[in-house]
Amino acid sequence: MKKVFEKPKSLKGNIFHYCPGCGHSIAHRLVGEVIDELEIRGKVIGVPPAGCAVLAYNYFDIDMIEAQHGRGPATATGIKRVLPDRVVFSYQGDGDLAAIGIAETFHAANRGENITIIFINNAVYGMTGGQMAPTTTLGQKTTTSPPGRDTVLDGYPVKVCELLSGLGGTTYIERCTVNSPANVMKTKKAIKKAFQYQIEGRGFSLVEILSPCPTNWKMTPIESCHWIDESMSKVFPLGVFKDEVSAEVKP
Amino acid sequence: MNKKVLMQGNKVIAEAAIRAGCRFYAGYPITPQNEIPEYMAENLRKIEGGTFIQSESEIAAIHMVIGASAAGARAMTSSSSPGISLKQEGISSMAACELPGVIVNMMRGGPGLGNIRPSQGDYFQATRGGGHGDYRTIVLAPATAQELADLTMEAFDLADKYRGPVIMLADGMMGQMMEPVVFRTPRPRNYHDDFIMKGAEEGKSKIIRGLILDPLDMEEHNWKLDRKYKLISQTETRHELYKADDADIIIVAYGTAARIAKGAIKRLQDSGLKVGLFRPITLWPFPERELRELAERVEDFLVFEMSTGQMLEDVRLALQGYAKISFHGRPGGIVPTPAELANVIVRHCDERCKDI
Numbered sequence: 001m002k003k004v005f006e007k008p009k010s011l012k013g014n015i016f017h018y019c020p021g022c023g024h025s026i027a028h029r030l031v032g033e034v035i036d037e038l039e040i041r042g043k044v045i046g047v048p049p050a051g052c053a054v055l056a057y058n059y060f061d062i063d064m065i066e067a068q069h070g071r072g073p074a075t076a077t078g079i080k081r082v083l084p085d086r087v088v089f090s091y092q093g094d095g096d097l098a099a100i101g102i103a104e105t106f107h108a109a110n111r112g113e114n115i116t117i118i119f120i121n122n123a124v125y126g127m128t129g130g131q132m133a134p135t136t137t138l139g140q141k142t143t144t145s146p147p148g149r150d151t152v153l154d155g156y157p158v159k160v161c162e163l164l165s166g167l168g169g170t171t172y173i174e175r176c177t178v179n180s181p182a183n184v185m186k187t188k189k190a191i192k193k194a195f196q197y198q199i200e201g202r203g204f205s206l207v208e209i210l211s212p213c214p215t216n217w218k219m220t221p222i223e224s225c226h227w228i229d230e231s232m233s234k235v236f237p238l239g240v241f242k243d244e245v246s247a248e249v250k251p
Numbered sequence: 252m253n254k255k256v257l258m259q260g261n262k263v264i265a266e267a268a269i270r271a272g273c274r275f276y277a278g279y280p281i282t283p284q285n286e287i288p289e290y291m292a293e294n295l296r297k298i299e300g301g302t303f304i305q306s307e308s309e310i311a312a313i314h315m316v317i318g319a320s321a322a323g324a325r326a327m328t329s330s331s332s333p334g335i336s337l338k339q340e341g342i343s344s345m346a347a348c349e350l351p352g353v354i355v356n357m358m359r360g361g362p363g364l365g366n367i368r369p370s371q372g373d374y375f376q377a378t379r380g381g382g383h384g385d386y387r388t389i390v391l392a393p394a395t396a397q398e399l400a401d402l403t404m405e406a407f408d409l410a411d412k413y414r415g416p417v418i419m420l421a422d423g424m425m426g427q428m429m430e431p432v433v434f435r436t437p438r439p440r441n442y443h444d445d446f447i448m449k450g451a452e453e454g455k456s457k458i459i460r461g462l463i464l465d466p467l468d469m470e471e472h473n474w475k476l477d478r479k480y481k482l483i484s485q486t487e488t489r490h491e492l493y494k495a496d497d498a499d500i501i502i503v504a505y506g507t508a509a510r511i512a513k514g515a516i517k518r519l520q521d522s523g524l525k526v527g528l529f530r531p532i533t534l535w536p537f538p539e540r541e542l543r544e545l546a547e548r549v550e551d552f553l554v555f556e557m558s559t560g561q562m563l564e565d566v567r568l569a570l571q572g573y574a575k576i577s578f579h580g581r582p583g584g585i586v587p588t589p590a591e592l593a594n595v596i597v598r599h600c601d602e603r604c605k606d607i
Contacts (some may be wrong), residue, residue: 078318
């Protein structure tokens with residue numbers, strides 16, 4: 001019989017601890033599929049964050065070193081500079097990347113570190129119970145913005161792709177989502193392109209994934225997918241923000 | 252025979268690190284240690300496989316060191332007091348993940364931003380772990396440019412041997428002064444390939460992590476680290492004795508303070524007072540057995556620090572009430588002269604005579 005679908009070889013096969021309808025499991029699988037397809041399982045090093053994906057090393061069957069909260073891009077920088085022929089990626093949430101680790105992210109991007117960041121934006125701190133994140137949208141209710149995020153008290157949602165694509169060091173920046181099969185396929189293409197660019201030595205790449213968090217959004221998984229279309233992607237528009245095809249290839 | 256050269260302390264550390272095989276340095280500018288990153292920028296990048304990064308923060312620097320260490324490089328960062336506070340998150344993480352690395356602290360006056368003058372106020376932070384959680388770091392306290400060279404090389408060896416962060420604790424004066432140095436030939440690196448993360452290749456994948464959610468597993472990890480710290484305490488203490496053989500009074504001082512103490516002792520050699528020096532070279536592990544042995548024949552100890560009294564507590568713990576302990580300290584970036592300390596010692600002895 002012909003096998004038409006299987007678990008990626010670069011995933012261990014442990015059952016994900018993520019909540020039903022969470023985008024992390026899809027993102028993990030997509031990264032795993034891309035690693036398999038590019039045949040880089042043996043030379044990839046992943047840097048999981050503090051946050052919901054802190055246990056990513058239980059799911060990926062690749063070398064992984066856990067970073068302290070927000071420090072993934074700095075840790076990845078250290079690895080990549082020592083082992084430039086390995087494929088190094090950090091996997092970070094919105095609090096990790098855009099709040100406590102914004103300096104590490106911004107400057108790794110600005111230095112043009114030849115690494116890839118997979119950025120999961122679900123507009124809340126998931127693991128700690130749904131507090132306001134830097135990417136929480138205006139009016140969005142969280143446990144630390146109970147009446148809804150207010151510009152006067154809480155400021156504005158941080159738009160990471162828009163911010164980083166203005167930096168000279170970045171090569172490829174795209175925002176995707178995983179709320180429909182078509183979008184899942186687009187996200188996979190973006191992840192693959194980001195890894196390919198790194199392998200070609202083109203420099204810093206980041207794929208932002210708008211990711212449902214039904215538990216903390218207090219919605220069903222299907223409502224969450226709709227909310228991404230109707231609300232979240234209005235604040236964080238999908239698309240390619242930067243693609244320097246001609247970026248100088250670093251030896 | 253290696254050549255004798257005249258060199259500034261900060262540069263001695265950087266040169267010794269490069270010679271010891273340090274191939275990754277990340278750091279952030281802060282006085283009084285800027286010559287270290289500057290020397291690395293100039294020299295480490297010229298060496299094959301050498302990386303220098305001026306990081307965006309002290310925090311980023313230590314986490315870059317973590318990545319480089321995990322990837323198998325001998326890695327180092329340096330800073331001064333306020334910057335070392337920022338690095339504590341990473342130092343704690345290195346202890347948890349058992350990653351080797353060298354952290355240099357050229358201390359300045361504090362707390363807070365303090366000033367940029369030499370001080371010894373970071374003793375507690377350095378010797379008690381410094382960051383959160385149950386761990387220790389080896390702390391080396393050089394007192395000469397020669398020791399800056401030797402102990403920097405030793406720091407890398409100890410970091411590899413015990414797989415953890417090692418702190419070099421000196422101060423702004425040590426960093427700025429020039430002295431002749433002979434760089435010894437470093438020992439070849441002895442670090443097992445199994446500890447290096449470089450991609451799973453065809454084999455089993457590796458995990459490096461500090462997160463251990465199950466409290467029983469976490470406890471087991473804590474005890475494992477503790478066994479390592481006990482072994483270090485038993486085997487890795489270093490100290491120097493100076494004119495201690497027939498001394499009636501022993502000054503206990505480290506680093507710059509120990510240099511001042513030697514000057515004071517020399518001034519007093521014709522005074523009839525028999526003064527010696529006990530100089531801890533490892534601040535953690537503190538050479539407490541060796542100090543305790545000295546208390547079998549000496550009753551009078553004077554602790555001298557450029558702080559309000561921090562190592563003083565370790566001296567009390569070591570002597571456990573078996574000897575009289577006094578203290579003289581000058582915090583805040585004051586570097587007392589040997590003459591000042593000599594006067595303190597004379598006054599101390601006068602008062603002791605009154606007691607008798």
